[in-house]
Amino acid sequence: MLIFVVAIPVSFGFLPGVQSDTAAAPGLRANRIVLFRATPFEVRPGSTITLDGSGFSRTFNKVYFDGEEPVTAISTTGVSMKVVVPRTLSNGEHQISVTNSFGSSENPSQPILIKVTDTPSPPPVILSASVSGDVVTLVGQGFSSSNSIFTSLGNTSSPSFTTAQGGVLTFRVSDLSMYQELKASFSSEGPHDIALWVYVQGEHGANKDPYKVDITI
């Protein structure tokens, strides 16, 4: 008679007390609340925004606007939740913070802002990109002369803007703040193909998902 013993992985998440009230984002400290961003940036009073962060409670969070107007919210994932902006909030920029049993997400050096307005505009959208030498050209919507570029190789605050084709931004990869450090580390091994992830930020916010541009350094 043969007897087989097989270990099958099982989850005990259905048992009371085993499942945690909150979940941390990958790599973040457990039992700590952090707020990363609120989207969209421009909203009408009474509309819904999405908060991304870590340590949101599945049962009870309070979301504050400039430390006031608390709104109760819950998160099913621990890293994202939807909140309705109070109708009583005045027009203008407001700093958002979240509190729960772990404490507060408030970080004065990195305020997370939204702008309340009766006429919200959508954030910039990158539709296509091309590379010539070290110049990257972005074609999109909602670009303006006040845009800043944030990339996985650092930032540049002075992209060149033209209104052709609905909005074109150009910038040099060599102007990015981390470029020289990475270039110096590559120099002994010749050129490398890498992915440059790009955000365009302006007065109406930034594109929510990064746009990938393949470059050679």
Place this chain on the structure above:
Amino acid sequence: MMKNKPYLSLTLILSLIFAFSLPSRASAQGLPFGGLVTAFFPCTCSFTLAVWFTPLYLGGPIVVTGPLVYSPYSTIPYGNFLVGVPGTWEIGSYLPGAQACWMYAGLTCFPFPVVGLMTKVGTSGI
């Protein structure tokens, strides 16, 4: 011969269950990586570190370059404990695609895609 058939079927079924249970355990620990550190960048919102490797070996035939994230909260460091120091060789395991690097700029934090999140890492000396 006929008598053994039920046992053979049972063995086959249980072997399949066991075989399919293995990948989930392996992926929970991460995939292997190794490489030379060329630079590092702090992820200011997530309190993690993006460590740039050139070259970066991920176990396949293609050698790449790119960042893996070291987290003081979830990455287990091993000797020589020089994680992210340029010029050191590092090996370990990582979770591919984990979004673990958020950087602050202007009005908000931005997620920057990385190769993955280190689950454990050991380093050479300088």
